[in-house]
């Protein structure tokens with residue numbers, strides 16, 4: 001074997017980041033270089049490792065096909081594992097066959113990983129099955145050749161019109177008028193149902209329904225632009241019954257998630273499953289505290305404490321990162337009691353198979369102190385709080401007032417995150433959103449530092465603010481604003497529920 005690397009032509013699926021194959025994800029993790037197209041959902045790049053070189057093919061013409069082929073070949077010859085990530089399926093339009101030929105000619109090893117094509121995915125997500133026993137048992141797919149120098153003249157419309165069944169047109173928006181007129185003039189009834197699906201399978205999916213006779217005007221009115229596909233045939237009518245995706249409660253709502261990337265995943269996932277178009281713009285991230293000495297000291301005398309107190313999932317993660325640097329064995333935590341503020345913090349501890357002895361529901365100092373009192377008197381007991389640097393001093397104060405001996409140890413520090421690898425900042429500042437969700441006072445402060453929240457609200461008056469709880473709301477109020485909703489339960493679920501309730505009200 002030579003030292004030449006392999007090129008993997010990988011189908012990225014139609015958009016929804018969940019529709020990548022397991023093989024595709026595995027290769028992305030292994031890749032040294034990923035060359036991806038404009039249509040590929042940038043979220044998929046998160047599968048790639050930190051050192052992976054990412055090459056965007058940008059706008060269609062900025063890297064020619066020849067340059068792209070040479071790039072794949074030269075990277076492979078450097079011994080690299082190259083993933084060429086292409087929208088949908090690599091062998092459905094989009095020149096995957098030509099790229100594979102170039103690799104074969106250059107004697108580069110390659111593999112082609114199929115992807116879920118927009119043909120079946122975008123239609124499905126618009127509630128349209130391509131076949132159905134009561135309507136049709138075949139479908140035809142062709143391209144309308146948009147965006148190229150080509151016209152529709154290469155198509156044999158006589159033949160296309162003669163075939164029965166569903167017809168799907170890719171790249172057909174620019175030449176929609178020609179296409180529909182050609183089919184009508186070949187005898188297809190002008191009343192034939194037609195749907196166009198734009199940005200299929202993504203939160204921003206938009207679909208319109210008309211007939212061969214009306215769809216062109218409708219598409220112009222609704223400003224339908226690529227990427228979009230057109231589906232023609234009786235199966236379009238099934239959409240009334242089968243539109244599972246667009247009927248989701250948050251469909252059509254664009255929701256900004258501001259919490260740190262590491263913590264956003266689950267929250268974003270919940271919102272996406274409810275149909276929302278989620279824009280992740282993390283404004284904070286966890287960093288190492290400035291002063292590590294007190295933590296080093298606390299780790300050495302863990303067994304001198306009666307209670308370890310965690311006030312956030314972040315605190316748990318940060319503490320145990322340090323703990324396992326110092327110790328190899330969980331037993332080094334000793335027989336100390338553990339308190340967790342809020343169910344999220346408790347859940348994080350349980351992931352480590354640590355039971356929580358005490359769980360005050362709310363992060364309000366006095367209330368936590370009261371909970372302790374119910375359990376046992378904390379007088380003269382040694383408590384160690386593992387929290388953020390510069391956290392609110394109320395809690396240690398309240399515990400000290402009850403006679404406890406308190407060490408308040410910073411295990412992490414919240415700093416601004418200004419990265420925007422998904423290009424979401426421009427989407428927000430140009431097109432706005434329906435909601436911005438805040439999950440802590442610091443997400444509010446750092447978001448404001450980056451975007452000027454009052455100015456953003458002025459520019460997009462439909463924008464609503466969702467707060468996870470009183471501390472977060474206070475930070476919003478400090479800017480002279482009011483949260484549109486505050487979660488009743490101060491958890492992610494509570495926040496989702498608050499947004500959901502309000503969104504339903506507004507749309508009905």
Ligand code: SAH
Pocket residue numbers: 014015039086087088089090091092093094116117118119122169170171172197198199200201202226227228229
């Ligand atoms: N290989 C791709 C198709 C590439 S050609 C596949 O298998 O899906 C690009 C065309 O595909 C677009 O112009 C559009 O017609 C269609 N397309 C791709 N992604 C789409 C999406 N998410 N929604 C609707 N149409 C899409």
